[in-house]
Amino acid sequence: STDAIALVEEIQKGEPLITASCKEHVIHLVRRLQEKLGEKEDHKFHLFKVLRAHILPLTNVAFNKSGSRFITGSYDRTCKIWDTASGEELRTLEGHGNVVYAIAFNNPYGDKIATGSFDKTCKLWSTETGKCYHTFRGHSAEIVCLSFNPQSTLVATGSMDTTAKLWDIEKGEEIVTLSGHSAEIIVLSFNTTGDRIITGSFDHTVAVWDVGTGR
Incomplete structure (x- = not known):
């Protein structure tokens, strides 16, 4: 040495x-x-498994909090739920009319999944049954990012239409539109208490919003 x-x-x-x-x-x-x-x-890291997941390329992957399940989004317009230990496909979430690009579990709970698509909609699903609870419509362009708030009462979506939207999970309704960016919103995140959300855009800026007022 x-x-x-x-x-x-x-x-x-x-x-x-x-x-x-x-x-x-x-x-x-x-x-x-x-x-x-x-x-x-x-x-050393050892390759655990290789899964033939989708018929078209993948767009995103995400774990639930415990790591027992993970999800995959794809150009084939679906999201699949997998058992991590066995590599078994548990469920296919079908219903989007275009690429499924943004996906997330409502961690730490993990009982719901949100999917954002190039079809301009976001869907909310049951992890256990695969049932679609709601389809959130309102964006005028592709949804490319999304996130649950820590309380799992809201889901935020960011879009190529330059806006982000907050949706009520129970009611299935839009709460507020966050308007102010001059280009596509490509990333967003809630803070740990859920009262603030930050959005990042192709306009070279980051915006911090108050969740309660949308300002």
């Missing part, structure tokens, strides 16, 4: 921040890193 002292002295030549006072600490860190790298044989 490379001598740690010689290595740090070499680094020191080009890095004036490594002073004599912290040199010993850096040497110690380098030695620990070398030990870790030497142990890497114990941490």
Whole structure:
């Protein structure tokens, strides 16, 4: 293995921040890193399973909180639910008229799944039965991202129409439209308390919204 002292002295030549006072600490860190790298044989990753999942390319994957189930979205217009341990396909969620692009479990609960599609709709499903509870209509272009709030009472969708929308899971109704971006919304996320949501757009900006008011 490379001598740690010689290595740090070499680094020191080009890095004036490594002073004599912290040199010993850096040497110690380098030695620990070398030990870790030497142990890497114990941490090999093994391919667990390869599943022939869809007839067309996949768009997205997501686990439930426990990791016992995962879902896959595809260009074949479906979302499939899988058992992680066995690799068995448990259910196919069919009903979208175009690519299923955005998918999510309502973690930590995991009893519902949301799918967002290029058909401009978002669907809410039962994980257990595969029943479609609601189809949320209102976007004028493809839905490319979505997220449940932490309480699992709302689902947010982001679209190529430059808006995001919040939907009531129980009623199946739109609550508010978040308008302000000048280009497509490609990512969104709730904070841990669920009272704020951030959206990221192709317009180079991030917006922070109040969930209660939509502003």
